[in-house]
Amino acid sequence: MSIYDFTVTTIDGEITTLADYKGKVLLIVNTASACGLTPHYEGLQQLYDTYRDRGLAVLGFPCNQFAGQEPGTEAEIKSFCELKYNVSFPMFAKVDVKGEHAHPLFTHLLQEVPEPYRTGEIEWNFVKFLVDRDGQVVRQFSARTEPSALTDDIEALL
Template sequence: MSLYDIEVQTISGEASSLSTYKGKVLLIVNTASACGLTPHYKGLQGLYEQYQDKGLVVLGFPCNQFAGQEPGMNEEIQSFCELNYSVTFPMFAKVDVKGENAHPLFTYLVNHTPEPYRTGDIEWNFVKFLIDANGNIVKQYGARTEPAALAPDIEALLG
C-alpha cells in the first residue's frame, strides 16, 4: 500500500483519494479551530499561497481528539477557516488521528515516517507531515513548529 491508495472524504462530504495529489509535494496537517496553535492556519495558508504554483498542496484534517478543540461539524469548521484565516487549501472531513479509530492516513503517516523524524505518535493539533512528489514521507514536525520554519524543506523538495 502507498499513500496514494488511501481514501479520504472532503470537508463537503465527497469521497476522494490521495492519488489526486500524485506528483505534488504535500503538507498534511491535523487541525483544530479552538487551539492555542490555531493561528498556524495563517502560516499554512501562507505556505500554500507562496508555493502552490511550484507544486505544494497543504491538506488539512480537522480532529477533535485533543482537549475537544475541534467540536464543530464539518460545515462549521470550513466556515471558520474561510472567515478567520482565508483558507483556500483543501480541507477534509473531521477524523481521529490516533487510537483504535484513527484514520488510515494518519496510521500510515505515523508508521512510515523515516528515522530520525519518526515519533510514533501525534502529540497534539497541528502536527505536520511533509511528503515528496513521489508519495514518500520526508519529515514529521511537532505541533509547535511554526509553518514558516518548513519553507527551506519545502523549497528543497520543489527544486
C-alpha cells in the same frame, strides 16, 4: 499501500482518494479551530499561497481528539477557516489521528516517517507531515513547529 490509495472525505462530504495529489509535495496537517495553535492556519495558508504554483498542496484534517478543540461540524469548520484565516487549501472531514479509530492515512504517515524524525505519535493539533512528489513521507514536524520554519524543507522538495 501508497499514500495515493487512501480514501478520504472532503470537508464538503465528497469521497475521494489522495491520487489527485500525485506528483505534488504534500504537507498534511491535523487541525483544530479552538486551539492555542489555531493561528497556524495563517502560516499554512501563506505556505500554500507561496508554493502551490510550484507544486505544494497543504491538506488539512480537522481532529477533535485533543481537549475537544474541534467540536464543530464540517460546515462550521469550513466557515471558520474561510472567514477567520482565508483558508483556500483543501480541507477534509474530521478524523481521528490516533487510537483504535485512527484514520488509516495517519497510521501510515506515522509508520513511514524516517529516522531521526519519527516520533511514533501525534502529540497534539497541528502536527505536520511532509511528503515528497513520489508519495514518500520525508519528515514529521511537531505541533509547535511554526509553518514558516518548514520553508527550507519544502523548497528542497519542489
